[in-house]
Amino acid sequence: MERVVGGMGPLVLGGVGLLVMYYVMQKLRFKNRVQDSVVVITGASSGLGKECARVFHAAGARLILCGRNQTRLQELVQELGKTTNSKIKTYTPHTVTFDLSNTDTVAAAGEQILKCYGHVDVLINNAGISYRGNIMDTHVSVQRDVMETNYFGPVALTQAILPSMVQRHSGHIVAISSVQGRMAIPYRSAYAASKHATQAYFDCLRAEVERFGLQVTVISPGYIRTNLSLNAVTGDGSRYGVMDKTTAAGRDPVEVAYSVLRAVNQRQKEVLLAGPLPTVAVYLRTLWPALFFKLMASRARKEQRLKEE
Numbered sequence: 001m002e003r004v005v006g007g008m009g010p011l012v013l014g015g016v017g018l019l020v021m022y023y024v025m026q027k028l029r030f031k032n033r034v035q036d037s038v039v040v041i042t043g044a045s046s047g048l049g050k051e052c053a054r055v056f057h058a059a060g061a062r063l064i065l066c067g068r069n070q071t072r073l074q075e076l077v078q079e080l081g082k083t084t085n086s087k088i089k090t091y092t093p094h095t096v097t098f099d100l101s102n103t104d105t106v107a108a109a110g111e112q113i114l115k116c117y118g119h120v121d122v123l124i125n126n127a128g129i130s131y132r133g134n135i136m137d138t139h140v141s142v143q144r145d146v147m148e149t150n151y152f153g154p155v156a157l158t159q160a161i162l163p164s165m166v167q168r169h170s171g172h173i174v175a176i177s178s179v180q181g182r183m184a185i186p187y188r189s190a191y192a193a194s195k196h197a198t199q200a201y202f203d204c205l206r207a208e209v210e211r212f213g214l215q216v217t218v219i220s221p222g223y224i225r226t227n228l229s230l231n232a233v234t235g236d237g238s239r240y241g242v243m244d245k246t247t248a249a250g251r252d253p254v255e256v257a258y259s260v261l262r263a264v265n266q267r268q269k270e271v272l273l274a275g276p277l278p279t280v281a282v283y284l285r286t287l288w289p290a291l292f293f294k295l296m297a298s299r300a301r302k303e304q305r306l307k308e309e
């Protein structure tokens, strides 16, 4: 009997060890790294950015909200001021207004952002614009404009904030890309190109700043229920103004905002937030490109037929 009990010692110890490990892993998994952190969110006046503002505010972040429309940002600040949480200390957000497509002014905006708290812990490059159009009817200036907002703007802002993160050996940069940064679908050329460029830039950045202890996350969502398609530009630069069925049936932006928070807390390097079909398409693009090209050509023909009907 004594021998049996004695033999169980290592087993019990092992079990306790596993339980402790599980507990520590859970703690790390759900650690709130955002409490008291300085978090910058671009495009906070609408859609996903606005939901991120609500979610990060509730998690105790010291927010700096960015957008072009000061009135809408101020309305959000007032709304957030009314939300109280007895368990988590919350802060009144700052706002910084600037146009990301005017890259010459972005460095100055970066300075203004840094002045709010003296540093930035998390930069969420969320602002963006979409595009709908046929390449043959699209002005090159429209291709360039989408690139300015979705690519050069976030690049300029990142580079304005980066030196201070490098100096502090601390910081997390998040890029809200898209599934269309992983595979290109027809009639979205400007948007898909800007998101592919975003993916490439932030992948390079991740590798280059790892030695300073900085984190880089690229989040690639599928459709989200926001005003993105309404605000999209067309080939001649005019507003598309249509709520696409795909966008209307997209993910709830609150759910996506929680995924952004989780990605920051868990320091995830990339997140693909897509249903089974787009996920398969992303892998098909790499593993079986010939089939992917056939499927995209057939999709383009179908969309063209629908437009002509």
Ligand SMILES: NC(=O)c1ccc[n+]([C@@H]2O[C@H](COP(=O)([O-])OP(=O)(O)OC[C@H]3O[C@@H](n4cnc5c(N)ncnc54)[C@H](OP(=O)(O)O)[C@@H]3O)[C@@H](O)[C@H]2O)c1
Binding pocket: 042, 043, 044, 045, 046, 047, 048, 049, 066, 067, 068, 069, 072, 098, 099, 100, 101, 102, 126, 127, 128, 129, 130, 149, 176, 177, 178, 179, 220, 221, 222, 223, 224, 225, 226, 227, 228, 229, 231, 247, 250
């Ligand atoms: N909705 C989707 O289906 C979907 C899917 C995948 C990825 N995404 C990405 O999610 C991000 C957020 O988009 P959303 O869906 O929330 O769209 P949204 O509701 O149209 O919001 C876009 C935000 O970007 C800001 N913005 C646009 N152009 C700007 C500029 N030149 N300078 C500064 N801010 C500018 C807008 O601010 P203003 O108030 O100044 O206009 C607005 O706050 C985008 O990067 C988008 O590509 C969206």
